[in-house]
Amino acid sequence: QVQLVESGGGLVQAGDSRRLSCALSGRTSSSYAMAWFRQAPGKEREFVATVTWRGSTTRYADSVKGRFTIARDDAENMVYLQMNSLKPEDTAVYYCAATTKAFQVVTTPRGMDYWGKGTLVTVSS
DSSP: OEEEEEEOOEEEETTOOEEEEEEEEESTTSOOEEEEEEEOTTSOOEEEEEEOGGGOOEEEOTTTTTTEEEEEETTTTEEEEEEOSOOGGGOEEEEEEEESOTTSOOOSGGGOSEEOOOEEEEEEO
């Protein structure tokens, strides 16, 4: 088992930047691919970004490509999501997720094995 705890959410203005953090604890000796998903009010949870084990591969949703960057620090058991040029449509609860399919690019919620409880990001116009 692995536990995920997100932090860094809050209220920002359009155009601002924000960095989300995800701390892993528990069975961190295993290999995981990590991802961020988000869920806006009344909408389904959607993929944002993912990074495979050792950071060899990253992938982004088209809606955030060029603005968001996912990174991992395996020595510190941390995953980050740097969000730049934020837009009101980025408003959502952001979830950190992990999968034991460490070298695969997984972009669906069903493909993830562990989830954090989420952190809310609100972007005002």
